[in-house]
Amino acid sequence: MKAAVDKPDVSLLKEKARQLRVEILKMLAEAKSGHTGGSLSSADIVAALFFYKMRHKPHDPKWIKRDRFILSKGHAAPVLYAALALSGYFDSSLLKTLRKIGSPLQGHPCSTKLPGVEISTGSLGQGLSIANGIALGLKLDGSGSRVYCLLGDGETQEGQVWEAAMTAAHYKLDNLCAFIDNNGLQIDGHCCDVMHIEPIVNKWEAFGWNVIDIDGHDMKAVVAALNDAETVKGKPTMIVARTVKGKGVSFFEGKVEYHGLAPSREELEMALKELGK
Amino acid sequence: MGERTHKTGQGKPESAGKAVATRDAYGEALLELGRKRSDVVVLDADLSGSTKTGKFAKAFPERFFNLGVSEQDMIGTASGLSLAGKLPFASTFAVFETGRAWEQIRQTVCYSNLNVKLVATHSGVTVGEDGASHQAIEDVALMRVLHNMTVIVPADGNETRQVIHAIAEHYGPVYVRLGRSKVPQVMPDDYTFRIGKAYPFHIGKDANIIAMGIMVSAALDAAEMLKENGIDAGVVNMSTVKPLDTEILLKAVEACGILMTAEEHSVTGGLGGAVSEFLAENHPAKVLRTGIRDDFGCSGTPEELLKLYGLTADDIAKTIREAIS
Ligand SMILES: Cc1ncc(C[n+]2csc(CCOP(=O)(O)OP(=O)(O)O)c2C)c(N)n1
Ligand SMILES: [Mg+2]
Numbered sequence: 001m002k003a004a005v006d007k008p009d010v011s012l013l014k015e016k017a018r019q020l021r022v023e024i025l026k027m028l029a030e031a032k033s034g035h036t037g038g039s040l041s042s043a044d045i046v047a048a049l050f051f052y053k054m055r056h057k058p059h060d061p062k063w064i065k066r067d068r069f070i071l072s073k074g075h076a077a078p079v080l081y082a083a084l085a086l087s088g089y090f091d092s093s094l095l096k097t098l099r100k101i102g103s104p105l106q107g108h109p110c111s112t113k114l115p116g117v118e119i120s121t122g123s124l125g126q127g128l129s130i131a132n133g134i135a136l137g138l139k140l141d142g143s144g145s146r147v148y149c150l151l152g153d154g155e156t157q158e159g160q161v162w163e164a165a166m167t168a169a170h171y172k173l174d175n176l177c178a179f180i181d182n183n184g185l186q187i188d189g190h191c192c193d194v195m196h197i198e199p200i201v202n203k204w205e206a207f208g209w210n211v212i213d214i215d216g217h218d219m220k221a222v223v224a225a226l227n228d229a230e231t232v233k234g235k236p237t238m239i240v241a242r243t244v245k246g247k248g249v250s251f252f253e254g255k256v257e258y259h260g261l262a263p264s265r266e267e268l269e270m271a272l273k274e275l276g277k
Numbered sequence: 278m279g280e281r282t283h284k285t286g287q288g289k290p291e292s293a294g295k296a297v298a299t300r301d302a303y304g305e306a307l308l309e310l311g312r313k314r315s316d317v318v319v320l321d322a323d324l325s326g327s328t329k330t331g332k333f334a335k336a337f338p339e340r341f342f343n344l345g346v347s348e349q350d351m352i353g354t355a356s357g358l359s360l361a362g363k364l365p366f367a368s369t370f371a372v373f374e375t376g377r378a379w380e381q382i383r384q385t386v387c388y389s390n391l392n393v394k395l396v397a398t399h400s401g402v403t404v405g406e407d408g409a410s411h412q413a414i415e416d417v418a419l420m421r422v423l424h425n426m427t428v429i430v431p432a433d434g435n436e437t438r439q440v441i442h443a444i445a446e447h448y449g450p451v452y453v454r455l456g457r458s459k460v461p462q463v464m465p466d467d468y469t470f471r472i473g474k475a476y477p478f479h480i481g482k483d484a485n486i487i488a489m490g491i492m493v494s495a496a497l498d499a500a501e502m503l504k505e506n507g508i509d510a511g512v513v514n515m516s517t518v519k520p521l522d523t524e525i526l527l528k529a530v531e532a533c534g535i536l537m538t539a540e541e542h543s544v545t546g547g548l549g550g551a552v553s554e555f556l557a558e559n560h561p562a563k564v565l566r567t568g569i570r571d572d573f574g575c576s577g578t579p580e581e582l583l584k585l586y587g588l589t590a591d592d593i594a595k596t597i598r599e600a601i602s
């Protein structure tokens with residue numbers, strides 16, 4: 001069981017993020033398809049959540065007091081699967097079955113097939129509304145559990161995200177903390193070329209959120225933001241995490257092509273070397 | 278299940294005095310349910326006065342969530358509430374609930390098989406003066422294609438009340454289609470609704486009409502008219518459109534030469550579609566489909582619109598008479 005601890009071991013969390021990246025690359029190379037860039041860019045955030053902040057019990061995925069994690073950007077399924085495996089929800093050998101026929105590790109997360117996945121995602125723009133609903137339900141029950149939600153920056157072009165942004169502020173969901181993995185890229189190119197989303201911080205502030213702007217690869221900053229979010233009352237928190245798509249592998253970093261391309265065998269070897277494994 | 282003869286005068290059921298809109302029955306049923314179960318939560322998208330969820334909102338303000346004009350967010354929020362162990366009822370007009378939020382219903386509610394109840398009002402052309410933009414005639418088709426979804430179209434207020442209580446006890450996504458205008462009580466007082474069980478008022482030897490929603494009343498009136506022509510026409514209330522009660526359907530088609538479906542909905546993908554699909558595979562038969570044919574609704578009074586789209590008892594009786602002669 002990973003319980004929230006007061007003193008984060010930042011170097012341990014960095015190591016967890018490194019391990020997540022290794023597993024992401026291995027499973028994607030094995031699957032020969034899937035989303036590399038956006039899985040790597042959110043590895044530090046997901047490591048901080050699963051191995052520091054979130055209260056959860058891998059052997060009791062439906063534990064009533066757990067904190068919830070909603071991967072709104074469902075195409076980053078590999079980072080979620082890696083975190084679930086490294087937490088002990090299932091054996092890491094299952095990661096090899098990603099995207100294969102009969103596997104519970106579907107191309108995008110499926111809650112009816114894989115324990116630990118709170119809700120099926122993959123169609124962008126829907127996760128924040130779901131997170132809001134859970135947060136409302138937890139409040140009704142007087143539960144102390146918190147809800148975390150991870151969105152892509154391109155994803156925030158979906159109108160429903162802004163409907164949900166209003167709802168979270170209207171209902172003062174201070175038990176909700178969301179992240180935008182602000183890697184600046186989407187499928188067709190740079191977000192600023194495809195459809196401007198800046199100024200992100202001002203937008204969310206204008207919608208009534210507590211906004212924390214951080215370097216999403218600075219583990220200390222991620223941890224501090226998560227802790228700060230917990231102290232805010234009467235408002236949901238949005239952590240705008242400035243990230244690099246493909247982070248951790250030099251030849252994937254900032255490359256729009258690697259949004260939906262899996263590493264080849266050779267690329268995997270080089271990547272693992274860079275990651276020190 | 279006993280058979281029942283529906284006594285009618287000039288096309289008006291004698292129980293017309295008891296006419297209530299199914300949306301009003303929904304409002305009452307939600308109140309009852311809210312008192313009985315503390316896990317019931319209700320969501321609406323700025324139409325709580327019209328959908329009648331406002332009654333629940335007044336009685337249980339802490340369990341009512343208005344999402345404003347944002348149907349997609351409403352479905353997502355309802356999904357989250359169900360994940361937190363609540364029993365959410367999400368309501369708005371049928372066209373917005375099933376149309377605007379279709380993909381949220383598919384991806385989140387149905388794919389994850391969540392215990393979310395979608396109860397929409399203002400279905401069909403009897404919405405009236407607001408016109409086509411507000412008249413859902415495709416909603417049953419849109420919901421029926423979804424895996425894990427149950428689709429129910431109650432015929433009157435009595436049945437609506439029972440449906441709301443029944444779906445609260447049933448795990449899984451459910452779509453309930455309700456209307457704006459008053460409908461006469463057609464279901465007997467001792468009737469018990471069960472999901473997936475159709476109600477045969479009478480199985481006719483000459484023709485059988487498989488109807489849903491307000492068309493059950495019209496079908497009963499038509500059967501009465503046909504009796505005067507010596508035609509024995511039966512009526513089945515197929516209130517659960519998915520899963521279809523195929524046992525009753527087979528009985529009805531085997532008993533007579535003429536099978537008709539009647540719906541205040543497009544004949545494409547709705548009840549006519551569902552019945553035809555089943556029969557094509559299991560008992561090929563000609564199906565006469567009363568409903569809206571490749572069209573939109575328009576403004577008018579509900580009565581005028583029912584006439585315009587051929588959805589009256591007279592229309593049904595005429596079609597059957599012509600088919601027999
Ligand atoms: C509703 C919807 N439309 C389109 C897609 C296809 N799609 C998958 S990922 C993606 C781009 C997402 O960009 P972003 O949110 O920035 O993700 P990241 O950069 O973190 O990978 C698109 C358009 C989808 N999954 N869902
Ligand atoms: Mg991006």
